[in-house]
Amino acid sequence: MASQLVESHRAGAEVVKGDDACKKRSVEFLEELGLPKGLFPLQDMEEFGYNRDSGFAWILQKKKKEHTFKKIKQTVSYATEVTAFVEKGKIKMVTGIETKELFLWLSLVEVYVEESCAGKVTFKTGTGLSDTLDAAAFDLGE
Numbered sequence: 001m002a003s004q005l006v007e008s009h010r011a012g013a014e015v016v017k018g019d020d021a022c023k024k025r026s027v028e029f030l031e032e033l034g035l036p037k038g039l040f041p042l043q044d045m046e047e048f049g050y051n052r053d054s055g056f057a058w059i060l061q062k063k064k065k066e067h068t069f070k071k072i073k074q075t076v077s078y079a080t081e082v083t084a085f086v087e088k089g090k091i092k093m094v095t096g097i098e099t100k101e102l103f104l105w106l107s108l109v110e111v112y113v114e115e116s117c118a119g120k121v122t123f124k125t126g127t128g129l130s131d132t133l134d135a136a137a138f139d140l141g142e
Contacts (some may be wrong), residue, residue: 003081005095006049006058013051022048026059027140034089034113036121036138041067042078050086057091058083071137075100076108089113099125 016025022045027037029050044062051057059082068075079096086092090112097108110124113135121138124130 003083005056005083006060006081009051009054009056009058010049011051012053013049013056015047015049017047019043019045022046022059029057033086033091035091035111036135038138038140039111040078040082041065055085055087056083057086069137072133074133074137077105089115099123101125101129 016022023042025048026040026042026045029048030037030039040059042059042061042065045059046062047058047060049058059078061078061080061082064080065078066075067078077098077100079098082094082096084091084094090110092110092112094107094109094111098105099108100106106125106127106129108123109126111121113121117132119135120132121135122130122132
């Protein structure tokens, strides 16, 4: 079930349902934003939505998923609801994504690619920590 935040942005949004359609649209979406196409390696997606007017996007999936990006040995957890506000090259005010650092799970709040650093993607956590990584680590299938 979608949260109130998702429901408040649903009017006028493009909404896609079903795992295959959601996977396809989420990859196209990341490509439109200029972000690595493999940032959302999710399974059993139920809904992908994007409200262009407000810049709000969401993904609903059946169950929480952990994924390890092999090239960088980084484990990321995706909640059943992932939301964010987006603009070209940036995903901000993210909810539902955590990254594991040592023994702690830290909430991811922003992902961006700077034009001056092509091929690099920066991740910021709620604690203020950030890390810039090779975008190739987030290619499809990684």
